[in-house]
Amino acid sequence: MGEAPVWSVVVLPFAMAAAAYAAVAIDAALHARAAGRSVSVAGSMVRPLRSVVRLVIGQRRTTTAADLVLWRVGLVTVPVAAVSAAVVLPWGHVAVADLPVGVVWFNGMEILAWAAVWMAGWGPNSVFSLIGGYRFVAQGLAYELPHMFALITAATAAETLRVGGIVEAQSGLWFVVWMPVAFVVYLLSAAAMAFWGPFEAPLGTDLAGGAAAELSGVDRLVFVGGRWMLLVVAVAMSVPLFLGGGSGPVLPAWAWTFVKTAAVLAAVIWLGRRFPAVRMDRFAEFAWIVLIPLTILQALVVAVVVLAR
Amino acid sequence: MGLNAALRRFAADVPHVLVAQSPAGTAARLAVENVLRVRGWPEAASPADADLLVVTGPEDPGLAEFFDQAWGQVPGPRARVHVPGADDAVGALDEGKSALAAAEPAAQHDSHSRPSRGGSDHQHDPSAGHGGDAGAHHDPGSDHQHGHGSGEDLPGGLAMAERGDDRDGLTLDQLHVPLGPVLPAWPAGLVLRTTVQGDVLQDVRVAGHRRAGPADAFWTAPWHRADTGHAVTIGEATRRRAGAHLDSLARVLTVVGWPDAACRARRVRDAVLASAPAAQVASAWFKLAGRLRRSRTLRWLTDGLGVLSSEEAAQAGVTGPALRASRASGDVSARWAIWLDELDELLPHVDDVGRLTDDVEPPRGQGGSAPLLAVLPDLLEGTEFATARLIVASFDPDLAELTSEELAAGFLDG
Amino acid sequence: MSTVLFWIFAVFAVVRGFLVFRLDSMARVTFALLASFLCVAAEVVLLGLDYLGVVIVLMMVMEMVIMAVFMIMYMMNPAGLMPMAMYHNKTGAMTLSVGTFAVLAAGIVLVDWPQRTGEPPRDPTFALGQALMGPHMLTMMTLGLVLFATIVATVVLATHRGRYDRFGDDLRDPAHDPIPGGAGR
Numbered sequence: 001m002g003e004a005p006v007w008s009v010v011v012l013p014f015a016m017a018a019a020a021y022a023a024v025a026i027d028a029a030l031h032a033r034a035a036g037r038s039v040s041v042a043g044s045m046v047r048p049l050r051s052v053v054r055l056v057i058g059q060r061r062t063t064t065a066a067d068l069v070l071w072r073v074g075l076v077t078v079p080v081a082a083v084s085a086a087v088v089l090p091w092g093h094v095a096v097a098d099l100p101v102g103v104v105w106f107n108g109m110e111i112l113a114w115a116a117v118w119m120a121g122w123g124p125n126s127v128f129s130l131i132g133g134y135r136f137v138a139q140g141l142a143y144e145l146p147h148m149f150a151l152i153t154a155a156t157a158a159e160t161l162r163v164g165g166i167v168e169a170q171s172g173l174w175f176v177v178w179m180p181v182a183f184v185v186y187l188l189s190a191a192a193m194a195f196w197g198p199f200e201a202p203l204g205t206d207l208a209g210g211a212a213a214e215l216s217g218v219d220r221l222v223f224v225g226g227r228w229m230l231l232v233v234a235v236a237m238s239v240p241l242f243l244g245g246g247s248g249p250v251l252p253a254w255a256w257t258f259v260k261t262a263a264v265l266a267a268v269i270w271l272g273r274r275f276p277a278v279r280m281d282r283f284a285e286f287a288w289i290v291l292i293p294l295t296i297l298q299a300l301v302v303a304v305v306v307l308a309r
Numbered sequence: 310m311g312l313n314a315a316l317r318r319f320a321a322d323v324p325h326v327l328v329a330q331s332p333a334g335t336a337a338r339l340a341v342e343n344v345l346r347v348r349g350w351p352e353a354a355s356p357a358d359a360d361l362l363v364v365t366g367p368e369d370p371g372l373a374e375f376f377d378q379a380w381g382q383v384p385g386p387r388a389r390v391h392v393p394g395a396d397d398a399v400g401a402l403d404e405g406k407s408a409l410a411a412a413e414p415a416a417q418h419d420s421h422s423r424p425s426r427g428g429s430d431h432q433h434d435p436s437a438g439h440g441g442d443a444g445a446h447h448d449p450g451s452d453h454q455h456g457h458g459s460g461e462d463l464p465g466g467l468a469m470a471e472r473g474d475d476r477d478g479l480t481l482d483q484l485h486v487p488l489g490p491v492l493p494a495w496p497a498g499l500v501l502r503t504t505v506q507g508d509v510l511q512d513v514r515v516a517g518h519r520r521a522g523p524a525d526a527f528w529t530a531p532w533h534r535a536d537t538g539h540a541v542t543i544g545e546a547t548r549r550r551a552g553a554h555l556d557s558l559a560r561v562l563t564v565v566g567w568p569d570a571a572c573r574a575r576r577v578r579d580a581v582l583a584s585a586p587a588a589q590v591a592s593a594w595f596k597l598a599g600r601l602r603r604s605r606t607l608r609w610l611t612d613g614l615g616v617l618s619s620e621e622a623a624q625a626g627v628t629g630p631a632l633r634a635s636r637a638s639g640d641v642s643a644r645w646a647i648w649l650d651e652l653d654e655l656l657p658h659v660d661d662v663g664r665l666t667d668d669v670e671p672p673r674g675q676g677g678s679a680p681l682l683a684v685l686p687d688l689l690e691g692t693e694f695a696t697a698r699l700i701v702a703s704f705d706p707d708l709a710e711l712t713s714e715e716l717a718a719g720f721l722d723g
Numbered sequence: 724m725s726t727v728l729f730w731i732f733a734v735f736a737v738v739r740g741f742l743v744f745r746l747d748s749m750a751r752v753t754f755a756l757l758a759s760f761l762c763v764a765a766e767v768v769l770l771g772l773d774y775l776g777v778v779i780v781l782m783m784v785m786e787m788v789i790m791a792v793f794m795i796m797y798m799m800n801p802a803g804l805m806p807m808a809m810y811h812n813k814t815g816a817m818t819l820s821v822g823t824f825a826v827l828a829a830g831i832v833l834v835d836w837p838q839r840t841g842e843p844p845r846d847p848t849f850a851l852g853q854a855l856m857g858p859h860m861l862t863m864m865t866l867g868l869v870l871f872a873t874i875v876a877t878v879v880l881a882t883h884r885g886r887y888d889r890f891g892d893d894l895r896d897p898a899h900d901p902i903p904g905g906a907g908r
Contacts, residue, residue, distance in 0.1 A: 034569040035346050036576050047323065047349075054320035054360070057313070059384035061357060070750055101773045108781040114788045115757065122750055127486050128355070131508040131694055137788055144785070161774070198566075198606075205493045206564045206698040208355040216357045216384035276607050277566025279695050481796060507796075 004094040012096055013083045019236070020228035022262075024048040026269050034273070055221035063124045063214055071123020075219055077116035078226030085109035086233045088163045092246040092254030095163065102163035103155050106237060107148060110193050113230060114140045117195065117202055117211050120223060124214035132210025136202035138280040139192055142287040143199075147189035149295035153182040154241045157302050167245030176242040178305070181298040183242045185291055187268060190234035194227055197272025201279055203227075235268050236261045317386060321409035325351050326402075327359035327383065329376045329490070330497040332519045332708040334366015335527035338497070339556075340398035341365055343579050346572065350402075354493050356382035361405045362389040367525075371518030372490060372498060379491040386412035475506050483511060490517070494563035494571075496701065498708040499682075501689070508694040513686045517721040519708040526709035528553040529671045543661040546669050551655040552582045553672030554630070554648040557705035561645050564702040565610055573597045587660045594656050598649050611641040615688045615700035625684045629674020631704060644703040678706035679715040725769050732769070736762035737824070744817065749794050757787035774848040 029044040062068065087109075088095055088102035099105050114137060121133020155161050157179065158169035166175075176183045192199040203210040215223055239245060239260045246253030248260075326345055330338045341363055345352060353359035356379045364376050368391075380389055388408035390401040473483045488501040498519050504512035526533070531546040555578035562571035577593050601607060617627070622635035630651060634643040673681065681704040689697045711720060739759035746752045760783040768776030844850035856863055 031569065031572070032349060034572045035349065037347065037349055050320055050323050053316050054323075054325075057316055057320060058360075058386070061382070061384045067748065067750060070754060073754070099773065101777050104774060104777045104781065108777045108784075111781050111784045115754065115784050118788050118791065119750075119754065127484060127505065134508065134792065137792055140785070140788075200566055201695065204566055204695070205354050205568070206566070206695055208492055209358060212358075213355040214357050220358065273569050275567070276562070276570070276604070276610055278606065279610060281693060281696075282610060 002094045003098050004091075004096050008094075008096045009087075012086055013079075016079075016083055016086055016229045016232060017225070019232045019261075019265075020225060021048055023228055023232055023265055023269060024051075026266055027273075030270060030273055052221060052225075055217055058217035058220075060217040060219055061214070063126055065125050067123045067125065070119040072219075074116045074119025074121075074123055075215070075223045075226075077112055077119070078223055079229050080226075081109050081112035081116060082226055082229035082233050084112070085230075086236075089233060089236055090163055090167060090240050090245055090257070092252065092257050098162060098164040101161045103151050103161045103166070106163070107151055110147075110230070110234065111140075111144070113193060113195075116226075120215075121202070121211035126214050128207045128209070128213045129211055132202045132204070132207050132213065135204075135207075135210065135280060136195055138284060139195065139199060139202060142280055142284040143189040143192035146185045146287055146291040146295045147193065149292065149299055150182040150186040150189065151241070153179050153295065153299045153302050156299060156306060159306065163240050167240045167247070170244040171247060174242065174244040179242070179298055179302055181294050182302075183238065185295050185298075186238055186241065187235065187264075188291075190238065191231065191268065191272060193234055194231035196227065196231045197269070198275040198278050200277050204277060231268075232265065235265050238264055317412065318410040321360070321386075321406055321412075323348075323350055324360040324388075324406060324409050325353040325358055326361045326363055326405075327353040327356055327379065327491070329362060329364045329372075329379060331364070331366035331369035331372050332498040333369070333525040333527075334364075334392075334497065335707075335709065336395040337365035337392045337398060339527075339552075339579070339582065340395035341392055341402065342575060344398050344402055346575060346579075348402075352493065356380070356491070357384060359383050360387055360409055361402075362387070363392055363401065363405065364389070365392045366497070367393055367520070369498070369518060369520045371520065375490050375500075375518075388412065473504070473506060473511065475509070481506050487516075494560040494702060496706050496708060499701075499706065501685075501701075503689075505694070510689050510692055510694065510697050513689040513697075515682050515685055515721065517682075517708055519711055519716065519721060526707060528556075528673075528707055529677075529710055531665060532671045535665045541665040543663045543665055543669060544659050546665045546671075547655050547661060548581050548584070548659045550669075550672045551652055551659065552578050553707075554652050554655070555581065557702070558645060558648050558652075560705055561611075561641070561699065561702045564698045565607065567607070570597070570601065581656070581659060587657055590659060591656045594652060598653065601645075601649060608642050611645065611699060611703075612638075614641040614696050615692070615703060616640045617684055617688060621684065621687075626676050626680040627674070627684060628676035628680070629670060629672065631681060632674060641699050641703040673707065673710065677712070677715075678708065678710040679712075679718075679720050681706040682711075682720050729766065729769055732762040732765045735759075736766070744820070750791055753787050753791040753794060757783060760787070771843060771847045772851060775851070 025044045025048055028047045029039045032039045032044070085106050087097050088099055088106050090098070095102075117136040118133040121129045121131070121136070123129075154166055154175055157175055158166040160166065160169070169175075191197050195202045201207075201210070203212050207213060209215075212220060212223055239257060243260050243264070246257045248256035251259070326341075328338060328341055342352075344350075356362070360383070362376070362380050362383055380387075383389075386409055388405045390405040390408075392398050392401045473481070475481045483504050483506045486503050486505050488503055489495050489499045490497065498517050500516040500518070502514040502516050503510050528549060531541045531549050535541040535546075555574050559571045559574035559578060562568075562574055573593075574597060577590060577597060580590050580593060616639045617631070617635045618639055619632070619635040622632050622639075627635065630647040631644060634647040637643040637647070671677070685701065685704065685706075688700050692700065708721070736759045739755050739762065742755040743752050743759070746755055761780060764776045764779035764783070766776075767779060770776075852860065
């Protein structure tokens with residue numbers, strides 16, 4: 001496992017944005033199908049571009065007695081957190097930085113979204129937006145512990161916190177095979193962290209958009225775009241953690257990373273649209289008394305296997 | 310300049326549309342929603358995300374103020390169109406799109422003249438208290454705002470929050486927030502005057518606006534015409550009833566956060582109302598119904614919410630599906646499940662040419678929507694915001710159904 | 724390079740910490756404190772304690788967000804936007820905090836620190852854990868778990884919506900969940 005040259009730091013945000021763009025295009029195509037419109041590849045690819053242009057030329061707005069500082073800091077933190085987390089994401093055999101504490105770094109950057117969404121909800125001084133921010137904090141309390149245990153399970157099996165090390169430890173057997181619970185819980189919490197799909201309550205339609213209710217123009221682009229980047233990075237991380245990273249026959253490692261990431265991302269987006277949005281008054285209890293024990297059991301099994309090995 | 314104009318035209322090709330409906334504008338709204346779905350124009354959840362404000366239905370002075378306020382929050386470039394009736398939808402939307410494409414590059418100018426939602430001078434406008442909308446701020450001029458504390462040093466001229474006991478016995482801030490009428494999947498014209506603490510609704514009063522006048526309720530129109538001596542077929546009434554259920558179902562699915570399912574429900578609704586043959590409608594419906602019935606998540610999310618017992622329902626004069634649901638578990642799940650069951654029975658009969666008789670009831674029962682409004686406050690108080698939204702959607706009262714006697718009796722005067 | 728970074732983070736941490744006393748909004752104060760902690764985390768990373776540094780980021784973001792929620796919940800304040808001082812007894816608080824800072828900073832300069840002998844360990848986080856806990860790590864971990872369980876149990880027993888409210892005084896009533904429907908009980 002190597003580290004990419006320094007210029008990759010500049011490329012990373014653009015690569016993330018491109019991946020997020022592709023994810024939005026998939027999502028738009030699926031929605032068009034549900035609405036009974038004909039779906040074309042070209043149409044699906046152009047549609048997000050229109051949205052981007054629309055937001056770039058659109059007017060930014062503020063609200064009465066808004067807390068502009070926290071609001072804008074919160075908005076910008078979402079894509080910043082996503083890109084920072086992506087620093088440890090391996091592409092084939094290289095990552096921008098293969099930190100010795102990569103898994104913890106990844107989780108630490110994800111956690112920034114807590115503060116970001118809360119600040120974004122708080123900033124405009126609007127009831128709906130604030131409720132959206134609070135909803136995300138509740139959501140964080142529900143998904144974060146299962147998420148951590150899922151991460152820890154993979155790290156335990158590899159006996160390292162380095163993402164590269166976790167990939168190397170799967171050269172024989174992918175972790176998804178013998179820790180399926182951790183894998184599923186990981187993807188579930190990844191969607192929750194990106195407040196996307198069934199976990200979209202913080203931006204819920206019932207709240208008129210929740211934390212994003214007062215956003216327009218570039219502000220909305222940064223926040224919603226950052227949200228898609230969070231989803232992409234969280235889902236992409238499942239490949240090195242559970243799906244053997246870039247390993248695979250015939251194709252080079254970078255191609256395998258691409259194929260696996262695209263497949264998982266498409267599957268998650270497809271699945272996500274098939275479920276209604278879960279509310280935290282129901283899900284929090286489920287997370288704490290079902291998911292946490294399940295992930296702890298999974299971690300225990302893995303730990304025993306590692307000790308016995 | 311050429312580039313800017315080109316970009317505006319490019320973006321205006323798919324505008325985000327905020328639909329604001331007056332109670333009598335159901336037909337126009339359905340037409341607009343149909344066009345939006347076919348063209349793939351997204352519906353905006355809040356004014357901030359909209360380019361195009363579409364007001365449907367006849368002018369309603371009571372609601373104009375709300376719609377103007379929503380319009381004030383739409384960021385530029387923007388356009389506003391009025392769709393009085395179903396036939397005007399396509400033309401008005403096209404007009405809105407060209408207005409958007411041609412819109413002045415007003416962004417800079419606008420951001421100065423409208424620095425905020427409402428703006429500071431707006432706060433001293435006595436009518437501002439009725440400003441209920443997606444932005445729902447602190448509702449400064451609200452008629453039940455307490456007197457002191459609205460001094461000049463308060464930020465933005467907003468009033469100080471009050472305090473009240475919460476359900477855990479703590480004394481916490483509370484705000485007075487009007488909900489509606491410009492909210493996604495919300496009954497047209499309905500305004501709930503609420504006191505919220507965090508996202509818990511502590512006190513709810515039903516208000517709202519409905520132009521008193523001729524009976525212009527879309528969903529009960531066949532029954533009204535039959536009453537006035539016109540020949541109406543069972544099929545026509547059945548289509549209307551099924552359409553109403555599907556429209557309400559789509560609202561529940563929107564509020565519960567399942568956009569794809571909501572979209573499919575609207576497709577079936579549009580097919581039913583567009584006189585599609587029974588077989589075609591039925592096959593689309595059974596696919597959707599199967600998916601909804603199989604969804605344990607959906608049930609899990611709506612079980613146990615807003616339980617209306619059959620005694621309470623009967624006492625309030627509730628009729629139709631809501632009454633039948635109260636004989637089952639009486640919760641939100643029961644209410645949408647009743648719609649599913651009734652749709653299963655209704656859809657094979659949409660081509661029945663027999664004459665409409667009294668034993669075919671209108672969508673919300675003989676008692677109409679007034680009892681549904683009457684039971685809302687008790688069910689909503691103490692619920693969390695998301696739950697409250699689901700409860701409202703599961704009754705989906707239609708303000709256009711209120712008779713002038715009911716209006717006089719003060720059903721909307723909360 | 725790392726010296727420059729050290730000073731940048733150090734100054735930011737102190738300034739942000741001081742802002743806690745200057746800002747007048749509950750939310751901003753909380754996030755100023757968070758920014759200060761994040762700078763401290765960066766300093767810890769500069770010391771070579773990567774793990775501890777990143778864990779500080781992780782814990783502090785969660786902690787401060789929850790703290791913001793609680794502070795705003797308990798303080799009468801229209802959504803926290805009312806100007807509101809974060810301290811009482813202005814002079815006293817200022818004297819104490821600036822004084823403490825001065826004493827600690829003076830200590831750094833005045834104490835005769837020992838010269839480094841030998842090389843830094845390969846994994847400083849591990850070495851730090853060894854130095855602090857030695858062979859008692861397992862004991863401390865267990866103790867931490869017991870303490871945590873005690874706190875949770877105490878809260879559950881004490882809260883008005885806890886065990887007795889749900890199951891009645893003799894704990895025999897059928898479960899009455901104030902927010903039903905979660906895991907189906």
